Amino acid sequence: MKSKIWLSSPHMSGHEIGFINEAFDTNWIAPLGPNVTGFESDLTSYLQEDKEIAAVSSGTSALHLALILLNVTYGDEVICQSKTFSASANPIVYQGATPIFIDSEADTWNICPIQLEIAIKDRLSKGKKPKAIIAVHLYGMPYKVNEIHDISKKYDIPIVEDSAEALGSTFNNQKCGTFGDFAILSFNGNKIITTSGGGALVCNTLKQKEKAVFLATQAKDQNVAYVHSHIGYNYRMSNIVAGIGRGQMMTLDNHVQKRRSNYNFYKSQLESISDITFLKEPDHCYSNRWLTCVLLKNKNDQDKLRVHLEADNIETRPLWKPMHQQPVFKDAPSYLNGTSDDLFERGLCLPSGSNLTDEDLNRTVALIKQYFE
Numbered sequence: 001m002k003s004k005i006w007l008s009s010p011h012m013s014g015h016e017i018g019f020i021n022e023a024f025d026t027n028w029i030a031p032l033g034p035n036v037t038g039f040e041s042d043l044t045s046y047l048q049e050d051k052e053i054a055a056v057s058s059g060t061s062a063l064h065l066a067l068i069l070l071n072v073t074y075g076d077e078v079i080c081q082s083k084t085f086s087a088s089a090n091p092i093v094y095q096g097a098t099p100i101f102i103d104s105e106a107d108t109w110n111i112c113p114i115q116l117e118i119a120i121k122d123r124l125s126k127g128k129k130p131k132a133i134i135a136v137h138l139y140g141m142p143y144k145v146n147e148i149h150d151i152s153k154k155y156d157i158p159i160v161e162d163s164a165e166a167l168g169s170t171f172n173n174q175k176c177g178t179f180g181d182f183a184i185l186s187f188n189g190n191k192i193i194t195t196s197g198g199g200a201l202v203c204n205t206l207k208q209k210e211k212a213v214f215l216a217t218q219a220k221d222q223n224v225a226y227v228h229s230h231i232g233y234n235y236r237m238s239n240i241v242a243g244i245g246r247g248q249m250m251t252l253d254n255h256v257q258k259r260r261s262n263y264n265f266y267k268s269q270l271e272s273i274s275d276i277t278f279l280k281e282p283d284h285c286y287s288n289r290w291l292t293c294v295l296l297k298n299k300n301d302q303d304k305l306r307v308h309l310e311a312d313n314i315e316t317r318p319l320w321k322p323m324h325q326q327p328v329f330k331d332a333p334s335y336l337n338g339t340s341d342d343l344f345e346r347g348l349c350l351p352s353g354s355n356l357t358d359e360d361l362n363r364t365v366a367l368i369k370q371y372f373e
């Protein structure tokens with residue numbers, strides 16, 4: 001069997017272990033400590049100095065906290081991009097609220113401004129004002145920031161920016177993860193940097209961050225008598241995990257460069273095949289190219305090509321199955337134009353890790369060329 005080529009696997013820089021050893025040497029084996037504080041400040045310096053960032057146990061918990069801080073509660077409606085990973089939508093249901101799914105547009109594959117406005121008007125006409133909009137920079141490609149945020153302002157509905165896949169991407173030279181009323185990041189094992197598991201909530205004020213940290217550490221009103229006037233969560237990041245994050249931040253820019261060069265390599269090698277198209281960067285967008293995705297002309301090729309590569313121990317994956325197609329969300333209202341269904345049928349994510357070798361990339365490209373010959 002040939003060696004496995006993964007879709008996106010962890011890529012350590014070597015700097016991580018020093019921060020972990022320091023945590024052991026000083027006995028900071030807890031969900032607080034110098035690595036947590038240090039990782040938060042590394043993220044702030046990277047994203048934008050006036051942001052307040054809380055490191056938490058996952059991107060999902062960060063999304064959950066954002067919805068709590070926006071007072072999303074039982075019976076509310078929350079708008080969410082349909083084409084995304086399920087973690088974008090699940091926290092809506094944790095709060096007892098209903099997700100309202102919005103289809104994609106073709107330029108970025110993200111939330112469609114036209115369907116978004118149709119949905120808001122329709123919900124308003126039914127007497128329900130959505131409490132928030134969850135917009136996603138899918139596969140690292142920024143959503144239509146200007147259009148989506150204009151709609152958010154027009155109807156006064158806050159945006160939770162799901163930047164789990166887009167650390168290192170920019171729109172108009174501003175980093176993704178800085179546009180929303182809240183934004184979230186993920187450091188799960190397959191993301192552009194990883195802490196094994198982890199996430200962050202990006203806030204605009206210190207007060208919001210303090211409230212998030214309070215909720216994430218069991219909502220103790222005061223520390224001696226353990227008085228509680230809120231339901232709390234155990235969502236803070238561990239100091240060990242944060243040590244991995246500090247090491248990963250030292251190499252984040254390299255990871256972005258490498259993933260972009262993967263995309264450029266695939267494109268240069270495969271764009272002459274008329275059955276394959278690539279998602280281009282629209283004006284003002286700079287994508288971290290977390291995953292390189294291709295669209296196949298013929299939907300029958302999607303699974304056949306995947307199996308062809310799998311036979312050679314190369315992992316690929318269809319694009320995310322839209323949330324409006326998921327059994328668990330079958331009753332949720334959705335506003336559709338057909339784009340995300342089509343992307344799901346014809347799209348394939350290629351191996352995209354920052355640790356892929358030239359040999360890995362050449363092997364993958366050779367098999368794809370062979371398939372289409």
Ligand SMILES: *Cc1c(COP(=O)(O)O)cnc(C)c1O
Nearest residue numbers: 058059060085087088164186188
């Ligand atoms: C990974 C991911 C999340 C969830 O992050 P976790 O850290 O795995 O909880 C949320 N949204 C999107 C779009 C993701 O890709």
